Amino acid sequence: MCLLTGPASRRSGPRTSVRNATTRTVSDMHRVALAVTDGTPLFELAAACEVFGIDRGLADPWYDFLICGDDGARVGGWLHAGIRRGLDALADADTVIVPSCRDAAEPPLPALVAAVRAAHEAGARIASLCTGAFVLGEAGLLDGRPATTHWAHTTLMRERYPAAQVDPDVLYVDDGDVLTSAGKAAGMDLCLHLVRLDHGTAVANALARTLVVPPHRPGGQAQYIPAAVAHGRDHVLADLMTWALARLDRPTTVRDLARQAGMSPRNLTRHFTAVTGTSPLRWLHTERIRRAQELLETSDLSVEQIAARTGMGTATTLRRHFSHQLGVPPAVYRQTFTRARTD
CATH class of the missing domain: 3.40.50.880 (Class I glutamine amidotransferase (GATase) domain)
Known part of the structure; x- marks a missing residue:
């Protein structure tokens, strides 16, 4: 199942x-x-x-x-x-x-x-x-x-x-x-x-x-990236995304991301939207939920511990955002995958 x-x-x-x-x-x-x-x-x-x-x-x-x-x-x-x-x-x-x-x-x-x-x-x-x-x-x-x-x-x-x-x-x-x-x-x-x-x-x-393909590109990402982005600084965003994913447990603002990329916040948002089809913070939020999914599937960490590791702060915050995005609370999500592994 x-x-x-x-x-x-x-x-x-x-x-x-x-x-x-x-x-x-x-x-x-x-x-x-x-x-x-x-x-x-x-x-x-x-x-x-x-x-x-x-x-x-x-x-x-x-x-x-x-x-x-x-x-x-x-x-x-x-x-x-x-x-x-x-x-x-x-x-x-x-x-x-x-x-x-x-x-x-x-x-x-x-x-x-x-x-x-x-x-x-x-x-x-x-x-x-x-x-x-x-x-x-x-x-x-x-x-x-x-x-x-x-x-x-x-x-x-x-x-x-x-x-x-x-x-x-x-x-x-x-x-x-x-x-x-x-x-x-x-x-x-x-x-x-x-x-x-x-x-x-x-x-x-x-x-x-x-x-050897990217693990996830959201459906809303742009099909066609303008030449100025594709041949300009998109590699900086790749490095930036790697940096951000390595520190999901920490608070991160658009200013933090812009400083790491060496851009102004406005320039970063423009590049980010062109490449991913979404804003920097929305992308970061989606990745936090996705990391929570993986931890629920593969670990025995408590919801509180997963909230801390994904930068969601508290178990209450994680439950609210997880349920809003996926339609079920973390506990139900975990129980279903646990049953799937044992069936």
């Missing part, structure tokens, strides 16, 4: 945004199906296979991973896939991953659209990588929902699916049972986000270390 921290799916109640997370406990959410059609690009497909298709002993059980589609489909334009399950098998999955389309300008394959819609109606969580969002849009799954895709295709997506609330400035959007991501590396971010929802922060971070 695992605790899923994140928006509730249609199985468990109304959907909410990733910024207003709730929790749900399920025992069978482990079958992940990857939809493959002729012309599916290789990168996003490979990212999903690496994350969900290889059991590295990080959690027991890991995912039951299926590749569904057309036998002999060309992947990346030159690899021929040997697939034993058709697209109709998507309806048997708990989570369906829809990678990029061959060409976003072309209408998605009707058989794929129908299979994704049927899987969603059967209760599956649907996640698209990059232009796979066009398949979800065609299936009607994005109507009235926030969503994203690669920034270069957001204008087309708005034109084709006007009922969708397309955001071109985020890495991924978690709307509960429907999730969408931007291009390439953002697909890996979304896959790791799904692992974090299913198995917790410690497992997701361990997997990220194995894959």
Whole structure:
């Protein structure tokens, strides 16, 4: 049994945004199906296979991973896939991953659209990588929902699916049972986000270390970093973040961060927002909660001790912020992961 921290799916109640997370406990959410059609690009497909298709002993059980589609489909334009399950098998999955389309300008394959819609109606969580969002849009799954895709295709997506609330400035959007991501590396971010929802922060971070990728980039981070930032002082922010994470147990102000980075507070905030999509203090607050999650999952420290180690001050403060962000108090979060380890 695992605790899923994140928006509730249609199985468990109304959907909410990733910024207003709730929790749900399920025992069978482990079958992940990857939809493959002729012309599916290789990168996003490979990212999903690496994350969900290889059991590295990080959690027991890991995912039951299926590749569904057309036998002999060309992947990346030159690899021929040997697939034993058709697209109709998507309806048997708990989570369906829809990678990029061959060409976003072309209408998605009707058989794929129908299979994704049927899987969603059967209760599956649907996640698209990059232009796979066009398949979800065609299936009607994005109507009235926030969503994203690669920034270069957001204008087309708005034109084709006007009922969708397309955001071109985020890495991924978690709307509960429907999730969408931007291009390439953002697909890996979304896959790791799904692992974090299913198995917790410690497992997701361990997997990220194995894959040598950043352990967490929030969905609200900007897709496209302006050249002045990307080629200027973004490396200073990387050093600054490392410094800040090493002292989460201490009070830290924007002035402290600016002094460490050698910037003015205003300049730091401008750079920070461009790179992360959020303010310095909001980023720091999120990292404190994330550290608390990991300590609750992996240690026997009391809530009071965890509050001190994460810079939250008191157990009361930690409980309030933890419950607000994740939807459950720390004790319930810990109990669920303790049960998951002993089941």
